[in-house]
Amino acid sequence: MRVALLTYSSRPRGGVVHTLALAEALAARGHRVDVWSLARGGDGGFFRPVHPSVGIRLVPFPDVPDEGVGPRILRSISTLGAAFEGDYDVVHAQDCISANAVPDCVRTIHHLDQFTTPELAACHERAIIRPRAHICVSAAVAEEVRAGWGIEATVIPNGIDGSRFAAAESDTAGRERWAARLGRYVLAVGGIEPRKGSEDLINAMALVQRRDPGLRLVVAGGETLFDYRDYRARVLGRAADLGVVPELLGPVPHEDLPSLVAQASAFAFPSVKEGFGMAPMEALAAGVPVVMRNLPVLREVFAGSVAFIGSEWELAAELLHATSAPDVHRIEVGRKVAARHTWRAAAVAHERFYAALPKRGLGVR
Incomplete structure (x- = not known):
């Protein structure tokens, strides 16, 4: 054709x-x-x-x-x-x-x-x-x-290109570069915008960092047609008030993204509107624990492979759990879910x- x-x-x-x-x-x-x-x-x-x-x-x-x-x-x-x-x-x-x-x-x-x-x-x-x-x-x-x-x-x-992200687990050099630059981190992809639930994530990270001050928030991506400057300014102002200092990477080079994902201690996906969720699926392929909003579409795609949350308090609790005592069984289920989506x-x-x-x-x- x-x-x-x-x-x-x-x-x-x-x-x-x-x-x-x-x-x-x-x-x-x-x-x-x-x-x-x-x-x-x-x-x-x-x-x-x-x-x-x-x-x-x-x-x-x-x-x-x-x-x-x-x-x-x-x-x-x-x-x-x-x-x-x-x-x-x-x-x-x-x-x-x-x-x-x-x-x-x-x-x-x-x-x-x-x-x-x-x-x-x-x-x-x-x-x-x-x-x-x-x-x-x-x-x-x-x-x-x-x-x-x-x-x-x-x-x-x-x-998803699952093999690319699965291979990143063994990319020692790539992961070490991100670790040297960022330390330990929770990763979110998609920039700071309303649909991505960015304000809830900032509030949750303030709670997380009370218990684990060394755990950082890293936000990648954010390329968009739309003007979210007012929302972004409000969210970053809220972050400053709470003492949260997110690392805003912007768009990450294609070849560097898998190791960035694989090195994350957890992947946060508190979106309020999604159609599927390719970024968290890539995180599952890399063996990274994922915490996401309890939306019908995400339950359909990710049931059994991630932690679902409904509030910023639950988001904080699940991020702390994922980064301190990750659920090995859930991670293995996640690898299998990711492998099915080719x-x-x-x-x-x-x-x-x-x-x-x-x-x-x-x-x-």
């Missing part, structure tokens, strides 16, 4: 990670796959190397000083839409921007959001109702789509989904 996978950014974010990994897995099975994306801020490529079997179609998208979120969303849609072309059997959008840019598409809904910016709210709505067919990465998200829009979506779980399995499921689509030149221009 000739497949176009569309994403909105060249930088590390869950949907972009998904797009590149799925593209490589489909190409490995003999399909002709192109990835289309906006190249933000002068980026000359994606945040990591992509296998040469995958075609890369980057559309320049320069920064505009002082551009608001709404205008940036509209410019993103129009720029990608104007550039897209090609004779594809399947066009598959991975986010609301690319689904608006090429509306005659398949759409993967990774999670649902509620936006207050009018342009973004409209983008989100159109990207649900306009596509020809829908995929969700978990049954919980599929049920939200069914309840909210009456749309039946096919569930295809995410994969990109090859995801690619096979996508092949079946694509094959069942009406042969109408889906998404072709």
Whole structure:
């Protein structure tokens, strides 16, 4: 099949990670796959190397000083839409921007959001109702789509590159570099933003550090389209008041991420909204204990392999337990859960989904 996978950014974010990994897995099975994306801020490529079997179609998208979120969303849609072309059997959008840019598409809904910016709210709505067919990465998200829009979506779980993170356990040099720089730490991935439950994590770490002052909080990632400066300032102000000094790494180089994860004493994932949870799945593959919010979607994906929490007090207690007396049985269950979620399995499921689509030149221009 000739497949176009569309994403909105060249930088590390869950949907972009998904797009590149799925593209490589489909190409490995003999399909002709192109990835289309906006190249933000002068980026000359994606945040990591992509296998040469995958075609890369980057559309320049320069920064505009002082551009608001709404205008940036509209410019993103129009720029990608104007550039897209090609004779594809399947066009598959991975986010609301690319689904608006090429509306005659398949759409993967990774999670649902509620936006207050009018342009973004409209983008989100159109990207649900306009596509020809829908995929969700978990049954919980599929049920939200069914309840909210009456749309039946096919569930295809995410994969992860589990072997890369499992191998990091034995990367002594890489882990020692992080240990020398950071000491002992709890790791969170995704930056400081409302959806990631960052304020709860700061409050919990203040409680943790009363018992274990040497245990630090490290936050990686945070690449986003949205302006969270006010929220970030409030959270960091709260951290200063509580005496918590988080280490904010920003986006971590692709080759360094597995050892950073593997060296963590625990992985914290107090998100209030998720669709699957690739980052904690990678932590499970690396043998790291994971503590996460008790959400239906996360229970679906991670049951038996992590500690679930409902409050910042429980988060603190479970982080202390995970870092002082990790549950060996739970960690082993986590390794098995992670090993089941492969990109090859995801690619096979996508092949079946694509094959069942009406042969109408889906998404072709």
